[in-house]
Amino acid sequence: MSALHICLDHRAADGFRLAVDFSLPGTGVTALYGPSGSGKTTLLDCVAGLRTVRGGNIALGEQHWQDARRTLPAWQRGIGYVFQDARLFPHLSVRDNLLYGVARQPTGAPVQFDEAVAWLELGDLLQRQPDTLSAGQRQRVAIGRALLAAQRLVLLDEPLANLDYEATRQCLRGLKNIAGQHRLPMLYVSHDIEEVSELADHIALLEGGNLVGQGSLIDMCSRIDSRLAHEEQAAAIVSGTVARHDHAYGLSELGVAGQTLWVNQLHEDIGSARRVRIPARDVSLCRAKPEGTSILNVFRVTIAEIEDSGDARLLLRLALGDQFLLARITRKSATELRFAVGDEVFAQVKSAALLMEAL
Amino acid sequence: MPLRHALLCLLLLATPCDAAQALRVAVAANFRATLESINAVYERETGQRVVLSSASTGVLATQILHGAPFDLFLSADSDAPARLAGARAGLREVPPACYAVGRLALAGGELAALADPDNSVALANPDTAPYGRAAMAVLARPEFAAGAARKLVRGNNTVQAYQFFAGGAVDLALVPLAIAPEGAALVPAHWHARLEQHALLLHDSAAARGYLNWLRSARVRSLITDAGYEPCP
């Protein structure tokens, strides 16, 4: 599939300047990540054609969506757009909302109606009117509507921002189902790294209207020089293979770089791949292999980088085979234990969150 | 689509009926009722249909000035026809002619009641209606000076002035004899300027001339007199 090229230089009335020039992969889920006010939604609206910024250049593969000569209107771009507020049409049933874009597609759709209904668990809602739905249900319908309308690209603008925990889980489940099918590339705007970790393959970091980095999610998460590593919820993502199920204890064993990671019991077949998110603050380090600890997951790792910014805490990047973990420990511990790059140490992992199936 | 059919039907219904031979007469509102009874006789005798359009003299004069398709104009005064004849060259050939002289009457009491300041009096607007001007002349007479503090209520026209009285809103009304109730006191003609009502031929035709002549025939004069007007001199 074709890459998305975006080149914009726009100064808003309030002085905010959005200046980016980059290409995003034309497959999988790309997260547009950044704090609020970083220009994410403006960027997404420009890609959608809902907003036109003078002098911008946007192209999906060979098709120019905006250049010096013309701007392709939103309704000709073959996109689907999921808004923060679902924006369902109040006079149409759920079914008719879902079919709105389908009826307006010039050619056959990559996603069939029944598939979208199944992935998003909409079967029981089809006859309902939008005003009888909960916020989470509405957002799932909105996701389905955009997905069914999309020919080339799905855009999502913080679709989970206004949902409670349970609704968020349900929507995420649907989105993971969709992402797992790899039918359409998705551009996903978010300021929540956990959400992004669940879904994205690729991540583009926006800050103050500028692109400050992009790369694969796994790389970006464990790079100590990336802004992600310095957030409170900084976490590394590792991928493993399901090795064994332990029904007696309700756990499953993942093989990660020849070592073992226990997680809550999975239903996948032996040999299938999973991603796991390991927060930096939940990793502690020992010089010697810990004995008699209640913590199940202990890895032998090599210290690859240490970042000392003079704070009370340090950030360490730990090599685990060809993958990496992050650990945040106090400077006092690091000094007393004399950690140095190249040392082999043991990393205790207090928690590990399972993510979607790895790619 | 049924709505469209309905619309079409309505349009067909509303297309002007063949009014080519009908004589179109614009008549001042105060004379309309009288003219209708006169026309009933005329239509019966000649078979000539006469279609009446009425409004206040001022409105009718404005419309005629801007091309209203009337054959004849029966004004409530003599000024409007004279002004029209002066304004439009085509209207000068047949000069305006008197067809009735109006008389003023007091509804609600004897003439002496006008001397009582407690009695409110309705009259037509003297700025626009000749009957209103006549009523003002009556009220200004020395014998009614005692009632000068009376409350005056002005109607847009004579009919409205009468309606104020009929509705009980005022004690007295100075209105045309033609619309005054029975028992109203006739005001002496010499107390005010003569209320001559003039007719003007707008669209010359045999039918229009015939009608105008008939209007001034002895037969019609008696009908007009019965209705509360005096014949023209």
Place this chain on the structure above:
Amino acid sequence: MPLSPAELDAIALTLALAAVTTALLLLLGTPLAWWLSRQRGSLGAFIEALVALPLILPPTVLGFYLLLLLAPDTPVGRLWQQVTGTQLAFSFSALVIGSVLYSLPFVVQPLQAAFTRVPAGLLQAAATLGANPADQFRSIVLPLCRRSFLVAASLGFAHTVGEFGVVLMIGGNIPGETQVLSIALYDHVETLRFAEAHRLAAGLVIFSVALLFALYRGAGTTPWRLRA
């Protein structure tokens, strides 16, 4: 006592005038109301004020200026004469023109208010789903504003049925051609024939109350609600 032929003529004429006027008002008022609902500048406010003018101007004054505009010796009147071969002033067409202008705010204002309430976000959503602007209007705005169209049409119709001053001035009160119900009623009052006047007035009142009642009762039965 049955209605006289002249009264029947007046009723038929009134219904035809109101129907034609309402149809034209919807045709002209819809794009105008849409344009106004998307305007924020002073031009929009100015046009809005012009549209509202008939609410303020006395009908006879409006009628007088229309007469000055449409008379046979004016450019408009001459053009009409050349194109159609008939005189414009004191014709049914003149009544339609006057009624359209006079009832314009009654159609434009409810539509404009309804269009303003349609969230722009819904139209954006429709655009991203492949709907061009005309399609957005047809598939989103029209169904969401269905009731307001009904209100606008009914008000336009009722107001045209009840209008008097404008049609008296530019119509000339010609039976069978321009004498509508309200003028026939006025004639009855002017000639002090109150029984006939009462009968026509009662008919007019019953018709208007029935229409407006149906309208307002329908207000509670909207099949959907707009969410904030």
